[in-house]
Amino acid sequence: MIHPNTSDKIAKIWLWLSALSIILVLLSILGYVFIMGAGSLSVSFILDMPTNNWREGGILPAIIGSLLVVIIALSFATPIGVGAAIYLTEFTKEGRLTKTVRIAADSLNAIPSIVFGLFGLAFFVFYLKDYTGGPSLLSAGLTLGFMILPTIIRTSDVAMRTVSFSEKMESYGLGATKLQTIKNIVLPEAFPGIITGIILGMGRAIGETAPIIFMVSLNPVIPKTIFGSGNTLTTQLYYLAMEGISMDVAFGTALTLITIILILNYSARKMNNYFSRNLRR
Amino acid sequence: MDKENKIEVRNLNLWYGDKQALKNNSIKIRKNHVTAIIGPSGCGKSTFIRCLNRMNDLVEGVKITGEVSINNKNIYDKDVDVVSLRRRVGMVFQKPNPFPMTIFDNVAYGPRIHGIKDKKKLQEIVEKSLKDTTLWNEVSDRLDKSALDLSGGQMQRLCIARTIAVKPDVLLFDEPCSALDPVATGKIEDLIQELKKEYTIVIVTHNMQQAARVSDYTGYFLLGELIEFGKTKQLFENPKEKSTEDYITGRFG
Numbered sequence: 346m347i348h349p350n351t352s353d354k355i356a357k358i359w360l361w362l363s364a365l366s367i368i369l370v371l372l373s374i375l376g377y378v379f380i381m382g383a384g385s386l387s388v389s390f391i392l393d394m395p396t397n398n399w400r401e402g403g404i405l406p407a408i409i410g411s412l413l414v415v416i417i418a419l420s421f422a423t424p425i426g427v428g429a430a431i432y433l434t435e436f437t438k439e440g441r442l443t444k445t446v447r448i449a450a451d452s453l454n455a456i457p458s459i460v461f462g463l464f465g466l467a468f469f470v471f472y473l474k475d476y477t478g479g480p481s482l483l484s485a486g487l488t489l490g491f492m493i494l495p496t497i498i499r500t501s502d503v504a505m506r507t508v509s510f511s512e513k514m515e516s517y518g519l520g521a522t523k524l525q526t527i528k529n530i531v532l533p534e535a536f537p538g539i540i541t542g543i544i545l546g547m548g549r550a551i552g553e554t555a556p557i558i559f560m561v562s563l564n565p566v567i568p569k570t571i572f573g574s575g576n577t578l579t580t581q582l583y584y585l586a587m588e589g590i591s592m593d594v595a596f597g598t599a600l601t602l603i604t605i606i607l608i609l610n611y612s613a614r615k616m617n618n619y620f621s622r623n624l625r626r
Numbered sequence: 627m628d629k630e631n632k633i634e635v636r637n638l639n640l641w642y643g644d645k646q647a648l649k650n651n652s653i654k655i656r657k658n659h660v661t662a663i664i665g666p667s668g669c670g671k672s673t674f675i676r677c678l679n680r681m682n683d684l685v686e687g688v689k690i691t692g693e694v695s696i697n698n699k700n701i702y703d704k705d706v707d708v709v710s711l712r713r714r715v716g717m718v719f720q721k722p723n724p725f726p727m728t729i730f731d732n733v734a735y736g737p738r739i740h741g742i743k744d745k746k747k748l749q750e751i752v753e754k755s756l757k758d759t760t761l762w763n764e765v766s767d768r769l770d771k772s773a774l775d776l777s778g779g780q781m782q783r784l785c786i787a788r789t790i791a792v793k794p795d796v797l798l799f800d801e802p803c804s805a806l807d808p809v810a811t812g813k814i815e816d817l818i819q820e821l822k823k824e825y826t827i828v829i830v831t832h833n834m835q836q837a838a839r840v841s842d843y844t845g846y847f848l849l850g851e852l853i854e855f856g857k858t859k860q861l862f863e864n865p866k867e868k869s870t871e872d873y874i875t876g877r878f879g
């Protein structure tokens with residue numbers, strides 16, 4: 346028999362080691378990308394066009410491509426996701442339907458992203474080709490939108506369900522309609538949670554390669570329209586490394602991407618704190 | 627005499643699913659008087675007053691039969707606009723629930739959703755409502771601060787102010803003092819005396835002394851049935867039913 350005190354100590358050391366290893370892994374990945382990428386990172390790297398077949402110059406088209414794709418994904422997924430969550434929490438009785446939708450959303454979240462890519466290829470690139478322009482930034486953005494939809498639905502759903510029933514009753518008691526209650530009570534209080542969900546989705550959309558690999562083309566021009574082709578930071582990174590074009594530029598791109606995602610995560614935290622405090626004080 | 631009745635309830639039944647919570651109740655509530663509803667926990671007091679402004683519509687699986695007439699109009703008729711009904715029949719809940727907004731925005735909430743945008747008008751309404759609830763002196767210098775920092779008694783008066791800001795003509799109170807100390811309770815009771823000049827008031831209470839102090843009429847409920855109803859003085863001093871007497875003398879159970 347091990348003495349309880351001893352097992353306590355062992356557990357403590359084990360937990361401490363696990364925590365330490367997470368931080369070490371994180372730091373070494375970040376550190377490695379930073380060391381390898383910092384050399385190519387500069388203002389002109391971000392603002393210039395690529396030259397000499399991506400070996401020199403900047404990555405501006407990919408940055409713009411990433412931004413456009415994320416904006417499209419969010420403009421698609423936010424209204425639908427928040428709308429679905431409002432419907433789930435405010436317009437249906439808790440029951441089989443709401444349970445099914447929640448399970449469906451959770452299952453969608455667990456589907457590998459490449460499967461979303463295949464769906465996007467079949468649906469947006471081939472089937473809706475006349476509207477999306479085939480393998481275009483629009484198709485890529487919509488595919489990512491589908492991918493992050495469950496995240497936005499579920500975070501909004503959770504945020505709205507925490508709004509207290511009695512506050513809603515008070516609002517109805519004062520003669521408010523359902524929509525007025527949603528607009529004045531439910532949405533403002535759920536806002537921090539909804540924003541967190543949107544930013545999480547945004548981070549995921551900007552960081553995914555697999556679902557849009559079918560829809561981009563490495564083209565060193567700034568996209569003129571969302572119905573045309575373009576590439577993103579992730580897909581460019583994939584090609585640069587895969588085809589052995591330039592590891593330096595690949596790491597520079599990776600560093601840019603990681604920086605953007607870290608900034609997004611940080612601002613998600615800040616915004617959540619800011620809005621929660623404003624609301625509760 | 628009928629003219630003086632603000633609310634007339636006829637054969638009101640209510641079921642939560644299969645469970646009957648109100649059984650064939652009829653009651654007449656006088657205009658500009660205070661009517662108290664008493665009875666043991668779970669007898670249906672809250673359920674009953676929630677029928678008077680159709681708050682039970684918001685509860686899943688509720689079925690209601692019978693008639694509730696306010697100003698001689700059955701509020702369960704198909705053509706009744708529930709939203710404007712709730713505006714005329716205001717409700718103050720057992721637990722004060724200010725919205726997470728400023729004191730001003732809390733009181734202005736009702737008028738705003740009913741379309742009043744004019745700043746000056748809103749200010750007038752807020753000031754009058756807070757004065758009527760004796761809260762003005764305590765909060766006039768911090769109207770732009772969160773209502774969640776108020777004390778329990780202040781919150782309850784704020785919720786009353788918020789309710790009267792929409793200018794109802796009936797006020798329903800569901801145990802408004804259950805979370806308050808004697809001083810705060812005294813203030814609310816004085817307030818109710820003041821308010822009955824303008825409003826018809828129905829108050830649910832667990833406190834016999836309170837019912838005796840504030841009300842003109844009292845109804846005693848037991849297991850969803852109205853056992854006895856009458857002038858407060860008469861009901862407390864000379865109850866007709868044995869079970870009423872047991873309850874008000876504390877021999878119940």
Ligand SMILES: Nc1ncnc2c1ncn2[C@@H]1O[C@H](COP(=O)(O)OP(=O)(O)OP(=O)(O)O)[C@@H](O)[C@H]1O
Pocket residue numbers: 642647665666667668669670671672673674685
């Ligand atoms: N939403 C609901 N669903 C099902 N049953 C309910 C619901 N609300 C109340 N009931 C039941 O109806 C009966 C009356 O409840 P009600 O809340 O009206 O009692 P009350 O007299 O206000 O009690 P208290 O003094 O404890 O507040 C109780 O048996 C209660 O369990």
Ligand SMILES: [Mg+2]
Pocket residue numbers: 671672673800
């Ligand atoms: Mg009750």
